[in-house]
Amino acid sequence: xxxxxxxxxxxxxxxxxxxxxxxxxxxxxxxxxxxxxxxxxxxxxxxxxxxxxxxxxxxxxxxxxxxxxxxxxxxxxxxxxxxxxxxxxxxxxxxxxxxxxxxxxxxxxxxxxxxxxxxxxxxxxxxxxxxxxxxxxxxxxxxxxxxxxxxxxxxxxxxxxxxxxxxxxxxxxxxxxxxxxxxxxxxxxxxxxxxxxxxxxxxxxxxxxxx
Amino acid sequence: xxxxxxxxxxxxxxxxxxxxxxxxxxxxxxxxxxxxxxxxxxxxxxxxxxxxxxxxxxxxxxxxxxxxxxxxxxxxxxxxxxxxxxxxxxxxxxxxxxxxxxxxxxxxxxxxxxxxxxxxxxxxxxxxxxxxxxxxxxxxxxxxxxxxxxxxxxxxxxxxxxxxxxxxxxxxxxxxxxxxxxxxxxxxxxxxxxxxxxxxxxxxxxxxxxx
Numbered sequence: 001x002x003x004x005x006x007x008x009x010x011x012x013x014x015x016x017x018x019x020x021x022x023x024x025x026x027x028x029x030x031x032x033x034x035x036x037x038x039x040x041x042x043x044x045x046x047x048x049x050x051x052x053x054x055x056x057x058x059x060x061x062x063x064x065x066x067x068x069x070x071x072x073x074x075x076x077x078x079x080x081x082x083x084x085x086x087x088x089x090x091x092x093x094x095x096x097x098x099x100x101x102x103x104x105x106x107x108x109x110x111x112x113x114x115x116x117x118x119x120x121x122x123x124x125x126x127x128x129x130x131x132x133x134x135x136x137x138x139x140x141x142x143x144x145x146x147x148x149x150x151x152x153x154x155x156x157x158x159x160x161x162x163x164x165x166x167x168x169x170x171x172x173x174x175x176x177x178x179x180x181x182x183x184x185x186x187x188x189x190x191x192x193x194x195x196x197x198x199x200x201x202x203x204x205x206x207x208x209x210x211x
Numbered sequence: 212x213x214x215x216x217x218x219x220x221x222x223x224x225x226x227x228x229x230x231x232x233x234x235x236x237x238x239x240x241x242x243x244x245x246x247x248x249x250x251x252x253x254x255x256x257x258x259x260x261x262x263x264x265x266x267x268x269x270x271x272x273x274x275x276x277x278x279x280x281x282x283x284x285x286x287x288x289x290x291x292x293x294x295x296x297x298x299x300x301x302x303x304x305x306x307x308x309x310x311x312x313x314x315x316x317x318x319x320x321x322x323x324x325x326x327x328x329x330x331x332x333x334x335x336x337x338x339x340x341x342x343x344x345x346x347x348x349x350x351x352x353x354x355x356x357x358x359x360x361x362x363x364x365x366x367x368x369x370x371x372x373x374x375x376x377x378x379x380x381x382x383x384x385x386x387x388x389x390x391x392x393x394x395x396x397x398x399x400x401x402x403x404x405x406x407x408x409x410x411x412x413x414x415x416x417x418x419x420x421x422x
Contacts, residue, residue, distance in 0.1 A: 032304070039300040041252030041262035048296035049260050051252035053309050085259035089250040093243070098264050138421060145400070145419040189356070208356040210349060 016064045016204055018099070018179040018192045028095045038090040040068070040174075042079040042105070050079060056090075057124055060173055066101065068172040069124055072109055073140045077170060080105040086174060096184040103176040110167045121171040122164060136166035187211050227275045227415055229390040229403045233301075233310060240305045249301040251279070251385075253290040253316070261290060267301075268335055271384055277312065279383040280335055283320055284351045288381060291316040297385060307395040314387035321378045332382040333375060347377035398422050 029035035041051045057067045066088070070076060080086070088101040112118045125133070139146070179192040189211040194202045240246035252262045268278045277299070281287060291297070299312040323329045336344070350357065370376065390403040400422040407413045 034302070034304045037302060037304075039250035039252075039262060039302075041250075041260035041298070041300075043254055043258065043260050047254065047258070047294070048313070049252035049254050049298045050311075050313075051250060051262060051298040051300040052311055053300055053302045083258070087252070087260045087262040089252075089262040089264055091245070091248060091250075091264045093245045093248075100261075100263055102259070102261075135422075141400075141421050143421050145421050189352075210352050210354050210356050211346075 017206060018181060018190075018204070019059065019064045021181065022090075022099060025092045025095055025097050025099075029092045032093060035092050035094070038088045040076075041087045041089070042076055043083045043085065044075075044079055045082050050076065052076070054172075057127070060120060064176060066174040066176070067120070067124065068174070069128070070107070070170050070172050071136060071141055072107075072168050072170045075142060076172075077107050077109075080107055080172075088174065098180075098182040098184075100180040100182075101174065101176050102178040102180075103174050106173045106175070108171040108173060110165070110169075117171070117173075121169070124171045125165040125169055133166065133169075136168040182211060228417060229310070229392060229401075229415070230270065230275045232392065236303045236306055236308050236310075240303045243304060246303055246305070249299045251287075252298045252300070253287055254294045254296065255286075255290055256293050261287065263287070265383075268338070271331060275387060277385040277387070278331070278335065279385070280339070281318070281381050281383050282347060282352055283318075283379050283381045286353060287383075288318050288320075291318055291383075299385065309393040309395075311391040311393075312385065312387050313389040313391075314385050317384045317386070319382040319384060321376070321380075328382070328384070332380070335382045336376040336380055344377065344380075347379040393422060 026035065036056045037053050038056055039051055040054050041049055044050050054068045054070070057069055059065060060067050084104040084106070086103065086105050088099070090099045090101065091097070106117075108114075108117045108121045110121075112121065177194050181190045181192070182188070189209050191207045191209050193205050193207075195205065196202045237246065247267045248264050249267055250262055251265050252260055255261050265279045265281070268280055270276060271278050295315040295317070297314065297316050299310070301310040301312065303309070317328075319325075319328045319332045321332075323332065388405050392401045392403070393399070400420050402418045402420050404416050404418075405413045406416065
């Protein structure tokens with residue numbers, strides 16, 4: 001009798017060095033909830049930079065892609081459509097380390113064609129707190145705010161079994177191409193660069209550079 | 212006998228609302244030394260964003276301009292020369308506030324023509340710790356690092372009375388045009404925009420917008 005594949009235990013151990021370093025940094029800084037807050041820069045349609053704080057929501061499956069969530073109506077969705085390039089600056093206060101992660105963004109909206117990514121969006125929604133979910137029922141971000149009497153708390157969006165996720169909810173996927181690591185404690189700086197394979201895979205080089 | 216002008220006490224009280232808010236935020240978060248760390252995004256010459264952590268070094272004189280310092284050999288100096296636009300994302304962990312500060316950068320290098328700015332650069336150098344100053348004597352940032360045996364600590368740069376500041380030391384001045392404020396605790400978001408006056412001055416408008 002052939003042995004059955006053990007799907008649940010077969011999650012590939014990734015060999016990406018900088019990703020393992022980030023996992024260690026998250027562990028070292030876990031007493032600080034905001035060590036999962038990163039700053040993500042994009043380029044506006046007028047060629048000027050934009051920069052804002054977002055929450056790291058984990059790596060996508062067993063890849064080295066980073067995930068975040070956003071409101072589909074926010075300006076970064078439009079910006080990423082016109083220019084997908086981004087750079088995350090991620091500072092870990094306790095271990096005094098910085099990662100600069102340069103790559104391209106994909107926005108996974110409602111009705112995304114790729115079924116696996118559509119499912120990842122639903123999972124990200126399920127991982128949100130009620131408070132976090134409620135924000136997607138708020139009026140459009142960035143528009144002038146209604147008068148004070150209208151500032152009552154908003155209800156959770158009315159969701160159906162067919163569409164269990166707010167239409168305003170997008171998953172953001174960052175596909176890294178270059179990572180610049182700096183340790184202020186150790187005065188160490190390393191640059192990791194991806195050499196693309198033909199099939200979306202790739203290998204990472206590592207170079208120590210002057211801080 | 213005429214009373215002498217009291218220069219030290221004459222610092223103009225600024226009426227810029229968001230600047231007073233930042234001062235309050237700095238006060239509320241002062242137990243965290245890294246609440247002075249901000250992320251500054253610029254645009255690379257290839258049109259992609261760059262983003263890194265820098266230390267806020269105070270406002271310039273009695274203006275609302277923010278100052279930082281950098282190594283003249285770093286890539287952000289080149290980037291700012293080609294495209295001066297930047298956006299700072301500044302998150303205060305204890306008070307759970309974010310400021311996004313959009314504006315343009317000036318780099319004040321050695322032999323800057325404006326005498327007042329040249330003096331501000333010397334003051335910024337004097338405010339650095341010895342450890343901070345030593346970094347400007349290090350080999351060029353971002354180049355491959357010498358072999359381990361050459362990683363001895365570097366000496367302070369040899370400075371003369373005529374040139375008391377390392378040639379690699381630049382003052383960075385951010386002239387803000389737009390500030391986006393977000394309070395996660397209060398679910399409050401405000402946008403401040405500068406209306407330029409003819410003579411480099413200007414006034415600030417304030418709008419409450421949806422978070």
